[in-house]
Amino acid sequence: MSAPLLTVENLSRHFGGVRAVNDVSFAVEAGAITGLIGPNGAGKTTTFNLISGLLPPTSGTVRLDGGMLTGLRPDRVAAQGVARTFQGIRIFPALTVAQNLRTAVLAGMRLGFWEDLLNLPAAQRAEAAATRAVTVLLCDIGLEDRADDIANSLSYAHQSLLGIGLALAVRPRLLLLDEPFAGMNPSETQQAARMVTRIRDSGITVVLVEHDMPAVMGVCDHIVVLDQGSKIADGTPAEIRSDRRVIEAYLGTDDDA
């Protein structure tokens, strides 16, 4: 096995007296889909926010390919090749789908301030390259015929796809998906799961947080299970399915499955 792309070491985050995430360590294999699961309040989303740098950890580190991610500003995290989506979806609501993607594509381009402002040839080349990239992205997420729609007017499932498109526009090595199948019907979930697999096959490592257990089991190569802020299991879907502690953790809660 190759060296892991992402290493999480002794990660903790406390809110006042609450230990939302407590001494969690795991590694993410390059080129695989890793799922982060657990009952409600297990600390999945907090872990996710710690990895992506939305929250600073109380202690512990996150490394990407050996380089430190902890403490970096979001735009620096993106520059390192890490992109994420958000629970409940974040898009640029007043822009069209194409403008949304174009913004994210342009953000990652090297272009001098004055070259851009004075519209020098370099800027025009960047714009042309962005147009091509947007066309490809629209095709990847299957929203070609929605390109000129205002993002706010899209259906929930389509907004979710656009959210993934925005993350892909960053050209990530590592893609963090926060509940990618939330609010989708079974056929939409299947479609989205196929897309996640396609993303992995194109060489992008994926980590996802998800509630939908069948979808997680079907799509993930590797699963990390959290309960009450701590890691309780780590293995292939088959191993997780038969893990006693995981079954207990899930049966122990009333309203979760």
Add this chain to the structure above:
Amino acid sequence: MRTLGVLLAILLIAVPPFMAEYHVYLLSLTLLWGIFALSMGLVLGFIGEINFGQAAFVAIAAYASSLLRLKLGFSFWSAAPVALALVVGLAALVGLITLRLRGPFFALVTLGFGEIVRLIITNWQDLTNGPLGLRPIAPPESLFGLRFDSKLGFYYLVFATLCVSLAALARLIRARTGRMMIAVREDEVLAGFVGIPVLRHKVIGLCFSALVAGLGGLLIGPFLTLLAPGQFDLFASVDMVVMVVVGGVGTLAGPLIGAVFLVFMPEALSFARELRPVMMGGLLIIVTIFLPGGVIGLLRHGLTRLSSAGRGRLAVLR
């Protein structure tokens, strides 16, 4: 829209020589406020914050250039770049400190900044002559054979400044930097995670806004022939806000329309002066509640009814 703009520009160049001096003065005043409103429009519409210290940027440019002229013998033209550099530099500094804050916090702190600047101007009497103000401030020296010592000559200088400001901002919001600014306004967190340095783009926005405010500030001294700290109080900044909101937030034409509505019309119709603040405040409330798109929004609504072709245009605007 573009043809309309060109037509309007031609009118603004061709008609004033045939106007009464008072109306030329009024037109200059309107355009000057148009420049200030434009600078506020960038903050309000493209950063998404209220800057209650905007008048301080105007004041700093006005005082810096006038002091350089009065005390050190600079010409208007050699003082201008120095004053503008000072304002933009200060805006960068203020922005780095304050733009980490959002909403009411940013508004309150910029209000504090504006007050600090006004207090310093009022109290540093050796330099600024305090509340009595600086006077007389001469019109700009002639440049390339153009003279600015008449009402008409000065009007053309104001007009040219407005055009330059408008062109610079129009380019900014079409450039990558501008689109990054819009993304930050739309969703700061998401913008960060798609790789946009959030604070930097807000600071750049504030610097451009200060540059435009400063350009107007250079002109206000010679225009009034007098500078006093009272001209740059909170109400000056709020007036700019009202113009932007009435005209239309998130557009470049909006602030200019706002200036025409709130400066030119009341004066030209010799509206009761005492009622002006009530009108300003009342309009701000009514437009915000019932017409968030302002006059531009109303016009656009009418246009989209006529043809649905302009659909994509709305996208860059809120």
Add this chain to the structure above:
Amino acid sequence: MLAQQLTNGLVLGSIYALASLGFTLIYGAARVVNFAYGEMLMLGAFVTLMVMNGLGLEFFLALPLAMAVMAAASVAIYLVIVRPVIRRTELQVLLVTTGLLYVLHDMAVTIWGTDPRQMDMGLDGVLEIGDVIVPYQRLVVVVTMLALVGGLYFMLYHLRVGKALRAVAQNRFGAQAIGLNVDRVVSFAFAVSGALACAAGALLGALYAVDPGMGSAPMLKSFVIVIFGGLGSVPGAIVGGLVIGLTETLTGSYISYGFKDVFTFLLMIGMLLLRPQGLLGARRS
């Protein structure tokens, strides 16, 4: 000398704290920054004066009546101009209260003119403790501030409506989910805020003078104080008021009178850089 300055600073601080209470309460309850709050102080002072002259009442009898009037006015402001935009953007709430500032100020100028008027509290004389001198009028301000703070705390922690208010302040959606009528609670907060504005304005008016311009100085102070102490925090307003009052008095008498406000603004900006939520404010994500 120093003891006198410290006393002056504390008294001034009490006035400032009083002027900031209603402002910070509204922010805490409804996330509304009322830019017109200073004008409400001014209006409160005029209403008190009207009640005194109209009904021939003493200051301290007129004040509760005036506070009731201002409470009603404040609720009307909420219902007519704030509620329509409260669910839209933060920017729009700032815009309507800024508009209100203009309207109230100019209405006052039109109705009452710009000449300052005297308002007699009916209390003369001074209290002397050693070298320290405090006029009774100022002492009354401190006592009133303490009484109002006491009343506010009693209301917030012991009355149903106060508990509801705190619940709404902490979590609007949670409060709604457990069946609280958020709209009514916020209206109540506006009423309390209006009454507090009236008390602060009347006392300020009695100490100095009543005129349409009297609202702008305390408004600016309130902003500095609540940001320093923590926007939305009642104890923050009190501590902030005292700190700012002391800073102003001490820097004003020992460093430079003209620049005393600059020092307090710098204090505010320093706090924002070190602790953006303010001294006693709760961190918000």
